[in-house]
Amino acid sequence: MEELEHATDEKEHNELEQRIANESILRFEWVLNERGVNRVLGKDTVLWSVLSADSINKLMKAYKFQLFATDQFYDRLNRLGKDFRYVLKKDMKLYSPKELVLAHKDICELDYTFVKDIFELSYPNKRTAQKTASRLKMELQDRITFSEGLIEELRSLKQLLLSM
Numbered sequence: 001m002e003e004l005e006h007a008t009d010e011k012e013h014n015e016l017e018q019r020i021a022n023e024s025i026l027r028f029e030w031v032l033n034e035r036g037v038n039r040v041l042g043k044d045t046v047l048w049s050v051l052s053a054d055s056i057n058k059l060m061k062a063y064k065f066q067l068f069a070t071d072q073f074y075d076r077l078n079r080l081g082k083d084f085r086y087v088l089k090k091d092m093k094l095y096s097p098k099e100l101v102l103a104h105k106d107i108c109e110l111d112y113t114f115v116k117d118i119f120e121l122s123y124p125n126k127r128t129a130q131k132t133a134s135r136l137k138m139e140l141q142d143r144i145t146f147s148e149g150l151i152e153e154l155r156s157l158k159q160l161l162l163s164m
Helices: 002-023 034-041 053-094 097-103 105-110 113-122 126-139 150-163
Strands: none
Touching: 053 097, 053 113, 053 150, 097 105, 097 113, 097 126, 105 113, 113 126, 113 150
16 A cells, blocks of 8 residues: 555656646755755764754754745845836836837846736726737747746745745
């Protein structure tokens, strides 16, 4: 029975890795090699000492510190997203949609979702905003490398890390 459960866990793990490799923009790993273990737990660490309660405690503290750093990064990115939306909202009043996208090429390369959101706020009809965003994306794809979903992926990464 244990072997069956282990095989199922391994199969699910492999499917999850494959899905992440195929669909994700962002990849996050916490790999501890021998040097990392020595840094966290001290020199001359052997496997049986890594599995002691004290060592696992130290590793968890190091992991929580890394989680804290990731959380700080996410909060900074969240504030940056609010700033992006503010700037785009102000510029939408001054420029045409095409000029807006060309002027903020760097934001579109980071995450085009910001621009789509501003179009939906600016246009009275949501469908018109979606069509405009889609048309501009097709029209300017040779000049700008558009990406979408990075902010959402960071948000889900944070939720995953906090649920551990």
